[in-house]
Amino acid sequence: MEHTISVTSQAERKVTDTKSLPFGKIPTEHMFIAEYKNGEWQNAQVVPFHDLTLSPLALCLHYGQTVFEGMKAFVMEDGHINIFRADKHYDRFIKSLHRMCMPPVPQKLFIDAIRSLVQLDADWVPKEADGSLYIRPFMIATEDRIGVKISDEYLFMVVCSPAFQYYAKPLKVKVETNFVRAAEGGTGNAKCGGNYGGAFYPTQLAREAGYDQVLWTDAIHNEFIEESGTMNAMFFIDNVLVTPQLTGTILDGVTRDSLLSIAKAKGITIEERQISYAELITAFEDGKRVEAFGAGTAAVVAPIEIIAIGHKEYKCYIEPDAMMYQLQKELFNIRRGLTEDVNKWNYVI
Numbered sequence: 111m112e113h114t115i116s117v118t119s120q121a122e123r124k125v126t127d128t129k130s131l132p133f134g135k136i137p138t139e140h141m142f143i144a145e146y147k148n149g150e151w152q153n154a155q156v157v158p159f160h161d162l163t164l165s166p167l168a169l170c171l172h173y174g175q176t177v178f179e180g181m182k183a184f185v186m187e188d189g190h191i192n193i194f195r196a197d198k199h200y201d202r203f204i205k206s207l208h209r210m211c212m213p214p215v216p217q218k219l220f221i222d223a224i225r226s227l228v229q230l231d232a233d234w235v236p237k238e239a240d241g242s243l244y245i246r247p248f249m250i251a252t253e254d255r256i257g258v259k260i261s262d263e264y265l266f267m268v269v270c271s272p273a274f275q276y277y278a279k280p281l282k283v284k285v286e287t288n289f290v291r292a293a294e295g296g297t298g299n300a301k302c303g304g305n306y307g308g309a310f311y312p313t314q315l316a317r318e319a320g321y322d323q324v325l326w327t328d329a330i331h332n333e334f335i336e337e338s339g340t341m342n343a344m345f346f347i348d349n350v351l352v353t354p355q356l357t358g359t360i361l362d363g364v365t366r367d368s369l370l371s372i373a374k375a376k377g378i379t380i381e382e383r384q385i386s387y388a389e390l391i392t393a394f395e396d397g398k399r400v401e402a403f404g405a406g407t408a409a410v411v412a413p414i415e416i417i418a419i420g421h422k423e424y425k426c427y428i429e430p431d432a433m434m435y436q437l438q439k440e441l442f443n444i445r446r447g448l449t450e451d452v453n454k455w456n457y458v459i
């Protein structure tokens with residue numbers, strides 16, 4: 111079924127200086143919203159950004175039936191706007207929705223919603239090299255009923271916010287061996303709200319101990335590295351790019367996938383496999399050069415300077431000639447239209 115998106119524009123708020131504000135604090139002027147009722151999507155609209163009215167019984171407020179995506183738009187060299195890998199984000203959104211028993215959004219509606227919104231709020235896409243527009247598509251269960259059940263009603267929305275550098279400096283992370291983020295068969299590879307709420311407490315403890323993030327380990331052995339915060343974990347040791355394989359407990363990151371493709375094209379050896387913290391300790395103790403970094407839409411490539419394992423801190427290689435910066439630069443160049451987009455990742459509007 112074709113969905114017509116009605117657009118109500120209202121120039122109330124001007125683009126403000128968002129660079130100095132924390133990530134995600136200021137929404138752009140408009141938002142997209144569509145309702146799911148009686149088994150179909152309806153009332154698809156781009157409207158001025160506004161608060162929602164929800165019944166206190168709305169199921170999302172009680173049982174966590176919420177799913178979201180995080181993607182970015184960039185101003186390209188020629189002035190066009192590029193919504194990066196919109197199709198891969200759509201595919202992951204659909205998988206997350208499926209896992210949470212939520213209805214799929216047709217691909218055309220998803221893409222048209224984002225395109226209409228970004229076009230209307232194009233002035234909000236930062237032009238600076240370190241700037242981008244963060245796009246947040248999300249869905250919540252809205253049926254008003256307090257009983258534990260799969261909702262029959264939903265809202266699909268998209269909001270945007272200008273984004274700049276996510277982390278100001280290289281990270282100090284702590285390998286987490288007491289708490290777990292996800293176990294096999296759970297929701298680790300779905301981008302659902304509960305995964306993040308459950309991660310707050312261990313992350314808060316790590317922050318109190320002086321670290322920026324935790325590096326999660328697997329739920330069975332507490333030995334194998336999983337991912338970190340909102341980033342996939344990647345390591346470059348002995349000229350090999352190593353990253354945990356997709357087992358269902360970590361997110362299938364779009365940045366991870368992009369960096370792996372870029373590395374492969376450069377002839378770098380890639381290993382998607384289990385990597386234990388013991389293997390990291392051996393590499394550090396053998397005096398090897400260990401690069402470690404987080405890969406994610408918000409932070410892009412976040413260099414890790416310190417990894418704490420137990421009571422010991424290990425120092426990673428973060429000098430300017432590190433390989434991670436080369437991958438980051440190549441990703442930057444593709445998204446900005448400075449190099450050929452051989453993989454057809456750019457959705458240019």
Ligand SMILES: Cc1ncc(COP(=O)(O)O)c(C=O)c1O
Nearest residue numbers: 340341342361363364365406407
């Ligand atoms: C838990 C988690 N892992 C990894 C990532 C990185 O995924 P992507 O590169 O698609 O942003 C994210 C961010 O979306 C995340 O929330």
